[in-house]
Amino acid sequence: MPPLLHSNASFHQSIINPTFISLLEKCHSIKQFKQIHSQIISSGLAHSPTHCRHMLSFCCSLPAPNLAYSRLLFDEMPVQDVFLFNTMIRAYSDHNDPSSALALYVGMLARGLKPNNYTFPFLLKAFDGETTIAHGDELHAHVLKFGLWSNVFVRCQLIHMYALSGKSHTARQIFELSPDRDVVIWNSLMSGYNRSRRFKDSCKLFEEMEMENVKPNSVTIVSVLSACAKLKDLKFGSRVHLVVKEDEPVLRTLAVDNALVDMYAACGDMSTAWSLFENMKSRDVITWTSMVTGFANSGDIHQARFLFDRMPQKDFVSWTAMINGYIQAHYFKEALAIFREMQDSKIHPDEYTMVSLLTACAQLGALEVGEWIRLYMARNKIKNDTTVANALIDMYSKCGCIERAIKIFKMMTKRDKFTWTAMITGLAVNGFGEEALDIFYQMLKTSTRPDEITYIGVLSACTHAGMAEKGKELFSRMIIDHGIIPNVAHYGCLVDLLGRTGHLTEAFQTIKNMPMRPNATVWGALLGACRVYKNVEMAELAAKQLLELQPENSAVYVLLSNIYAKCNKWDEVHKMRELIMYKGIKKVPGCSLIEIKGTVHEFVAGDKSHPMTEKIYSKLEDMSKELKRAGYVPDTTEAFLDISEEAKESAVYKHSEKLAIAFGLLNSENGVTIRIVKNLRICVDCHNAIKIISKVYAREVAVRDRTRFHHFSHGFCSCKDYW
DNA sequence: GTAGGGTTAG
Structure with missing residues (x-):
């Protein structure tokens, strides 16, 4: 930091002091900024509009901006013009604080100031889905009212805003009404589709671009490949690859190569992914992580680990990918073990990592580790968002600590359908059927709609609590109340419910009348009920159907044999045993x-x-x-x-x-x-x-x-x- | 004296 001027303040008054401006340009920390600020004050220049603008701009764009200090600065400026408002709104926007940005915009209007071309791009960028639903249309109207529609940046941001809140239809309308459609606005719409998970629409948009002869750039390619990866659409992805090959000099960037590798890996075409990977001039951590994820998802966990161990550098995303790979492969202990390695290499995890670890704990019933993770998150100030809380509910439920799961649930201020479903399922498996239904009815009072999975939880709650009538009623109403057509899994639940409550004939009737082919779960549910109620005839029937679907399922032979044993049919038990020996079927070993x-x-x-x-x-x-x-x-x-x-x-x-x-x-x-x-x-x-x-x-x-x-x-x- | 689009992890 060079020494500041010790000049006479009055000498500089009311002229622009280029020295202060150039000092601000070199400023890198809030501490340095404050020093310059005090000098500006003592020079009497704090009220000069030019200095105000520079000061606020620099203060907001520091490497670690201090928002409170910026606001103080802003509030004390004698004249707040549109430029200063824009700068301050951008600062809130950069900090993902839509409500403060919006409040400032309202204050600006109250001051009689009119927004300009810059205001809306800053302001709308801050918007999340909820803010958009609450205020999006109104601000859209402001854009029109203030005559800013003609600005392409403003329209881009409107598209971004609507897409983010899931209103891709409105985003598309803005796009359609745009007079000048350059490649960037096409890209905006495509990224909007991606954000609302309308990946098919992204691919269609790419085809439209081709038809209208709009040349894609590398950003377009990355977006459309990302959509192909999500859809696992290898055919479309390969077509995009051809487009890239036609215009290598423009389109071959590292990001495009990464997107290609990721697309092939996501589609399970590991040999093409590998040959691209091998031939790349340079690779970054994203390239490697995509390969690791690709191998893990294609079931080759050892190859994933082999590559992971050879990464030139790993970030927290790579580590999380590896942890997830182990979880996918059902290597839960390894998932926890590699987290310890991650800690040894001093890489800080984020909330995504925590969700993965909690999933592993849930599967293992590792309550102590799960508790430790919760403390770890608190100590390390890891974001405790809805997904994390959902994972905690699931972990506690699957560890049998339903009270702690309920405590997390009650503390949550924002719940999504996964929250409700996790709580319902958690209560159900722990035997609290009535309570699970209570939660379900509470859910219905909110705006969250149940889905197929929620209903699996609800029906299993009825099963575990022996509430046959209630379960039948809920099953018959799911299509009327929520438009959910029962699938084969729901029929499985219904058969289980009827069977366990002793209504074997009705369970069998249900199977005969169901609109789809019964699967192994359905017949298995009936067989299980036959065991409890010692119904040999129906058991034989169910087992026969089950073995047609799964001839190697040892559990069926065991169950059928158990039923014979329970009914003292020892000849049959003996026959079953011989059958198993003859077929060489191995029992899945019990493991605790x-x-x-x-x-x-x-x-x-x-x-x-x-x-x-x-x-x-x-x-x-x-x-x-x-x-x-x-x-x-x-x-x-x-x-x-x-x-x-x-x-x-x-x-x-x-x-x-x-x-x-x-x-x-x-x-x-x-x-x-x-x-x-x-x-x-x-x-x-x-x-x-x-x-x-x-x-x-x-x-x-x-x-x-x-x-x-x-x-x-x-x-x-x-x-x-x-x- | 400020502005728009992209890739990896649940």
């Missing part, structure tokens, strides 16, 4: 997860790989004695592959959830809830045993199985033995 001190431990039945195996098995022995003393009798009707009674007993005794609970009892304090996540349905023996464990050890045990939560406490389960 438990999180202890932030680490997720995984157990399969009969597992002896854990470092604490000896202690676990000896704890299991103790438990077995205590349980038997408390009246527990092993129930082996659902044990399947074992021949002798004794072997069966020892097989159920080593079920993965029992191992996990033994481990949990060994490694957690009294009074702490033991939380287990299981990949299959819990078996009847484990269910009995855990009820007694909850009583004998005075522990709450929460088991999440394939379909729902079982909250065990004081010898009872929240599912009321009904699952």
